[in-house]
Amino acid sequence: MSSLSSPLPRKLALALLVTVACAFAANHVSARLAFDNGTGLLLAILTRSGVACTILLTLVAVKRKRLWLPKAAWPWQLAVGCLITIQSLALYSAVARLPVVIALLLANTFPIQLALLTWALGGARPSLRQCVIMGTILLGLLVVLDIPAWLIQAETLGSEWVLGIALGLLSAFVFSSALWITEHRLAGVGSTLRSLLTMQTVFVAMIIGAALGVVPGGMSLPDNSQGWVGLSLLALLYGAGFSTLLICVPRLDMARNAPVMNIEPVASLVFGYFVLGQTLGPVQLLGGAVVVGGIVILGLSKVR
Template structure:
């Protein structure tokens, strides 16, 4: 396994892990979740645009534009929308579990589309990550005797969010050998944001809210996707998706130190499962995937 690829994906997971910190601050300012998603995509696009213009990485083949716009629709509009519906209908904990069915989708789609091998180790790692995320997200509620609020719309939306999240990996593998990372997002993000626009209820915002929105986009969109796609160039999609599930562990650690939120026993067990899956993926990576010289 390419060690640089491992650290790139872990860096992306670290940056995605602070989404909750930004979101908590911005929501407290009266900004809706869907508006946060819109500005995250919009500010992220502006940063990628500046990057692409400076590096002269804006040109694409005209025949690839439908695929890039489709990526924006599926992985921005549809993904953000489905995840918000899942949170609304089944709660944040179960929505997170359904979102992190993504490694299973990635494993299947990588085998089907990218012709990556499906090994027993990969399947075990995928199962470990799903059980680990479920333990972190649902453990406290179930341990306290609570029940899960499940309806078919929310369940379907949650599974759709996991599937569309998985397509980040598949699309990246298909197009990273043609384009630089900023080039992809220069075309995908504005299209996805434009389709979100009609559904956003824009509210007046304080200067602090604007600063947090921009920082959220800079860290969790621009920075995270640069790091993640640099890692994806060097790793198989399934391995990368398993490593990226380190994100909820990072989020839980930040929640403990910043907000005093503590783990239950299932939370600790879930974290161990995810860390174990990442270690297993690393030590089992006997042959690195094809790489590309450009890092971003």
């Protein structure tokens, strides 16, 4: 095996994955900073996908990869691009309405939704152990979302909170759908080409959305320097994390090490506190720990 494809030492691989997870967490905190200071939703996603496209095109040029996609794969690839567009809109919209860590915990329910979707479409049925773990994760989410407080004083949370939760769950559903298509219909397509076409679809969709005015104020520029900092950081952090993951993934032993990336909600909690002043109560923190722990155990059980 060549040195270019041999696995990295596990400590280094774990350190890289933790760094990437922290970059993604900081990207979402930066997005909230940008939204709080007047940045439009479409502009944020357009900027992020534009940077990602630039990185991917550079990788294609450097590696001299062939840009060829089987004819039968085009509809599925377009479907994945549309789903990731919806996922981006839903997740950033949730981030704009909820504490960042709660939005990410909702989005990180995608392993549960993917397992159920796979079963519904004729795949393997989740084992009893996996069902118990998924049930525990859902109970943890109920604690994080402070459902008892809802039942007592629902009006204090407002409609934005309810919409934010729905958008967070929607982002997980469309992401799990995109993963299912990728695994079952696009397995023969190279990851770089697939990622490039997906990001190009998102980029074009944002331009079309802006031209049609589908999101009022979607292309609004930041109101101040903090907004510009948030917009710049969300694009750079996502681009850095995305490119690092794409370049290094063949050497990271993802089947064994991927669960460590579930540190992202934890990192977002820390960054959200220092940058945005967002905090959770002790009971919500306990619920968040249950969710993250459950997702990690679910990932490890799949590996076994």
